[in-house]
Amino acid sequence: MRISLGCRLDFKFPKSTPIIAMLNVDATHYCDLEQLDFLTTTPCVPIESYKDVFGNWCSRLTAPAGAFRMATQGIFVDHGKKDRFFPAAYQHSxxxxxxxxxxxxxxxxxxxxxxxxxxxxxxxxxxxxxxxxxxxxxxxxxxxxxxxxxxxxxxxxxxxxxxxxxxxxxxxxxxxxxxxxxxxxxxxxxxxxxxxxxxxxxxxxxxxxxxxxxxxxxxxxxxxxxxxxxxxARFLIGRGRDAADVPLTQTFGENTLGNFEVWTEISN
Missing domain, CATH: 3.10.620.30 (C8orf32 fold)
Known part of the structure; x- marks a missing residue:
């Protein structure tokens, strides 16, 4: 089945503010990709991408003062099976x-x-x-x-x-x-x-x-x-030691998060 997924995050910034965003689906799902979930911004700003120490895909950008939106929207093909189950899996020393x-x-x-x-x-x-x-x-x-x-x-x-x-x-x-x-x-x-x-x-x-x-x-x-x-239909974005390693957005300055939307649904 085809899965449409994405998010929209609306911020207000009192001044120009750097951001690191982790909002894209992990590369392990790229073989199932039909429409890439590019990160877009309104207004449009330059985005620099890199991989962190855990291999997560991160986006580095600077939001201007005022209203600012970050959004993604992608389509992935999912096999419709549940998470793998293997009760015989053993523990290592x-x-x-x-x-x-x-x-x-x-x-x-x-x-x-x-x-x-x-x-x-x-x-x-x-x-x-x-x-x-x-x-x-x-x-x-x-x-x-x-x-x-x-x-x-x-x-x-x-x-x-x-x-x-x-x-x-x-x-x-x-x-x-x-x-x-x-x-x-x-x-x-x-x-x-x-x-x-x-x-x-x-x-x-x-x-x-x-x-x-x-x-x-x-x-x-x-x-x-x-x-x-x-x-x-579980789609990984990032992995780490705990939530401190995988913040969806890390903002380096004062801001207000307003509208916040996330969706994962079957696409026709």
Missing amino acids: VQDLPSDALVFLLGSRYCDTDLLSQESWRLFGETKTGWARVQAICDYVHQQVTFGYEHARATRTASETLTEGRGVCRDFTHLAISFCRCMNIPARYCTGYLSDIGEPEPHTPCDFAAWMEVFLANRWWIFDPRNNQRRI
């Missing part, structure tokens, strides 16, 4: 992990593993290793944390999510990532588009989503502690 996975065992800005290690081993130390342990972590986070946009807070860490028992998708993801890392399972933060295709109605307004990838059986696998189920 730390000494057998590839070197580039080791950074995803460490604590980070929002994944305060030093505060969660003892609780992680208490909760999951007796679970079967590998896929079953990661699923047990996702089940626990999904059950213990209450979702609500009114609970959003940009500074909330994983340990605070556990204590408060509430948050948005990034908080679910940070907590599950932290538990995995405490259990010596590499886990990385992902952000992107997630459709409601195949989900019962009514659908909530579309937004960007967060999930995680864990390293088991020599590859990375998608897990989604917020929804705790495999989904259709």
Whole structure:
């Protein structure tokens, strides 16, 4: 099926302001590309693109004073299958992990593993290793944390999510990532588009989503502690240690975000 996806973000800037934007679908989806999701701006300004240390595609630009819009719109062909499922995936010993996975065992800005290690081993130390342990972590986070946009807070860490028992998708993801890392399972933060295709109605307004990838059986696998189920039409934008590594927009000055639209829908 053909999936139309994109976003529109309307800002107001009191003065000329540099921006780094991460709004394009990751290159892993380019083989499914029908219409490239170019980043456009109104008014039009020069855009310089580069890859960051995690391989994410970033756009560097400067917004003029006044109203400013950034937008993308692309069409991708999706196979219509749900996230891959492989319950036999085994956990590696730390000494057998590839070197580039080791950074995803460490604590980070929002994944305060030093505060969660003892609780992680208490909760999951007796679970079967590998896929079953990661699923047990996702089940626990999904059950213990209450979702609500009114609970959003940009500074909330994983340990605070556990204590408060509430948050948005990034908080679910940070907590599950932290538990995995405490259990010596590499886990990385992902952000992107997630459709409601195949989900019962009514659908909530579309937004960007967060999930995680864990390293088991020599590859990375998608897990989604917020929804705790495999989904259709998930499109990655960026990966990192946590949300601090993949801000959709990083503005270097005062601004106001007004209109914000995200869509992921079947295209005829």
